[in-house]
Amino acid sequence: MYSNEIKWSSSEKKIARDAFDKAYQNEIEEIENAIKEKVKKLEMASDIWSLHDYLTKRRKEIDRKYDYRYSQLLFVFRTLISQNYISVNDLSGLSEEKISIIQK
Amino acid sequence: MYSNEIKWSSSEKKIARDAFDKAYQNEIEEIENAIKEKVKKLEMASDIWSLHDYLTKRRKEIDRKYDYRYSQLLFVFRTLISQNYISVNDLSGLSEEKISIIQK
Numbered sequence: 001m002y003s004n005e006i007k008w009s010s011s012e013k014k015i016a017r018d019a020f021d022k023a024y025q026n027e028i029e030e031i032e033n034a035i036k037e038k039v040k041k042l043e044m045a046s047d048i049w050s051l052h053d054y055l056t057k058r059r060k061e062i063d064r065k066y067d068y069r070y071s072q073l074l075f076v077f078r079t080l081i082s083q084n085y086i087s088v089n090d091l092s093g094l095s096e097e098k099i100s101i102i103q104k
Numbered sequence: 105m106y107s108n109e110i111k112w113s114s115s116e117k118k119i120a121r122d123a124f125d126k127a128y129q130n131e132i133e134e135i136e137n138a139i140k141e142k143v144k145k146l147e148m149a150s151d152i153w154s155l156h157d158y159l160t161k162r163r164k165e166i167d168r169k170y171d172y173r174y175s176q177l178l179f180v181f182r183t184l185i186s187q188n189y190i191s192v193n194d195l196s197g198l199s200e201e202k203i204s205i206i207q208k
Contacts, residue, residue: 028148031152032152035143035146035152036143036146039139039143042136042140045128048132048135048136048139048159048163051139052156052159052163055152055156055159056156056160059152059153059156
């Protein structure tokens, strides 16, 4: 079954939104902590440009990754779980079919 | 007289290099201090993207501004003085002709 044929109930939409936001917040906190570590070691111009390169990379990744279209969402959750920003338990309440696609 | 017709003695080259490096270092320290201030107030994703935007802007400005070709250097110094990264005293020892172009 194609993911764009899958129906989402309103309770599933709520679970999905919460998990999506939680992953995003976890990733943002990770970046904040990384910035703080890098700023402690800021000494020369190359450290500034290295911080800039890091933020450019993370921003691009985030812009690409957090795609809330329902046709994409199961694949997005698969990625977010594999990267440890959420666990499958955060999606508890989704249909078995959805969980099985996420865990494929 | 066009600036690319101006001759630079070796002692002038040394003065120019030192002033150029001093301005660059002052500007880098300004950016470092700004980063540290911004990081103190880092709370949400938009603060991270705002830091990224700030670094993108400053990096572009610096890449454009610090042009060490002798044909450009007097104009570069004019800018660096107007932005308070060095003073005309840092260029003491350059010929009157050069100082007069810088101060035009």
